[in-house]
Amino acid sequence: MSTPFTVAVTGAAGQIGYALLYRLASGDLLGDRPVRLRLLEVEPALKALEGVVMELDDCAFPNLAGVEIGSDPRRMFDGANLAMLVGAMPRKAGMERSDLLTANGAIFTEQGRALAASAADDVRVVVTGNPANTNALIAYHNASGIPRERFSALTRLDHNRARALLAERAGRPVRDVTGMTIWGNHSTTQYPDVFNAKVCGVPADRWIADDGWINFDFIPTVARRGAAVIAARGSSSAASAANATIEHSRDWLLGTPEGEWTSMAVPSDGSYGVPDGLVSSFPVTCSAGDWSIVQGLPISAFAQAKIDASLGELQGERDAVRALGLI
Ligand code: NAD
Numbered sequence: 001m002s003t004p005f006t007v008a009v010t011g012a013a014g015q016i017g018y019a020l021l022y023r024l025a026s027g028d029l030l031g032d033r034p035v036r037l038r039l040l041e042v043e044p045a046l047k048a049l050e051g052v053v054m055e056l057d058d059c060a061f062p063n064l065a066g067v068e069i070g071s072d073p074r075r076m077f078d079g080a081n082l083a084m085l086v087g088a089m090p091r092k093a094g095m096e097r098s099d100l101l102t103a104n105g106a107i108f109t110e111q112g113r114a115l116a117a118s119a120a121d122d123v124r125v126v127v128t129g130n131p132a133n134t135n136a137l138i139a140y141h142n143a144s145g146i147p148r149e150r151f152s153a154l155t156r157l158d159h160n161r162a163r164a165l166l167a168e169r170a171g172r173p174v175r176d177v178t179g180m181t182i183w184g185n186h187s188t189t190q191y192p193d194v195f196n197a198k199v200c201g202v203p204a205d206r207w208i209a210d211d212g213w214i215n216f217d218f219i220p221t222v223a224r225r226g227a228a229v230i231a232a233r234g235s236s237s238a239a240s241a242a243n244a245t246i247e248h249s250r251d252w253l254l255g256t257p258e259g260e261w262t263s264m265a266v267p268s269d270g271s272y273g274v275p276d277g278l279v280s281s282f283p284v285t286c287s288a289g290d291w292s293i294v295q296g297l298p299i300s301a302f303a304q305a306k307i308d309a310s311l312g313e314l315q316g317e318r319d320a321v322r323a324l325g326l327i
């Protein structure tokens with residue numbers, strides 16, 4: 001029997017948590033390898049979380065090696081090999097952007113410090129809670145001793161949305177769509193890149209051959225999909241966000257499929273002119289727990305302008321959290 005792999009999940013009593021935990025426990029992350037769960041919540045949500053744990057018990061998952069819950073990040077991150085930072089402060093009516101950054105800044109500075117104090121030496125961190133890129137930036141700046149390459153933010157949901165939409169338009173199964181990239185921020189400024197994607201091995205823009213659809217339909221639909229789900233469901237995407245958080249983590253830990261890349265927001269190493277350290281989405285391949293940015297993709301003037309707009313937004317968020325003393 002192999003050693004259990006410890007996964008810490010924050011915001012575990014929330015919507016995404018409810019869609020995520022059962023999949024983690026049933027083997028969707030690491031197959032038969034036993035998984036131990038450490039679930040962090042704010043004090044008032046611990047009662048609800050107890051119910052979630054009862055249900056986990058009632059599933060009798062053979063590879064679930066234990067579940068702990070609590071509201072102390074240092075205790076819940078103790079020995080974590082993977083931390084899924086899902087819990088965040090949602091924007092409320094009347095809240096300014098700076099209020100949101102301040103509220104999340106408090107959460108992600110504390111959690112960055114707690115990860116540095118108690119997580120396992122090999123910890124990897126994925127931030128799902130919004131604003132995901134900047135929350136990851138705050139966390140890595142406050143996690144002294146953990147290499148910044150171990151921090152990432154989720155843009156896999158945008159990546160999956162883009163693949164699904166392109167596949168539908170092309171009339172092909174999703175598996176035929178490869179080479180998708182999300183550039184920039186997990187926000188409406190993101191740039192989903194059709195021009196480096198392929199359908200059945202053929203450049204996607206040649207397959208589709210409709211710039212109007214790409215510019216005025218595909219790009220805004222992907223970028224605004226989160227808002228569309230909120231408008232339809234009354235709350236933000238949960239099952240698809242949980243699925244993307246697992247796929248992101250699985251590819252990172254076990255490797256991306258041969259010949260394919262995925263999208264992850266990671267601290268920039270300066271590739272494609274993205275300012276060093278900014279947590280921006282790139283095309284990445286992963287192998288044995290490390291990611292590397294796919295180099296040399298052609299970027300047109302149109303694409304560069306879109307990417308620059310998203311980078312401008314990320315730099316604005318970085319400057320705001322710097323001014324607040326969070327990084
Ligand atoms: P939710 O409100 O249902 O759950 C969030 C949970 O986080 C709550 O139970 C809350 O008590 C908990 N929480 C708040 N502060 C915490 C803290 N300091 N420590 C631990 N737990 C804390 O929200 P949800 O639908 O599960 O979404 C969670 C986050 O994910 C939101 O920020 C949402 O915008 C974001 N999201 C991101 C993506 C993405 O693709 N990156 C997609 C969907 C949703």
Ligand code: LMR
Binds near residue numbers: 241
């Ligand atoms: C999503 O992309 O579905 C979410 O990030 C939307 C949101 O604001 O929670």
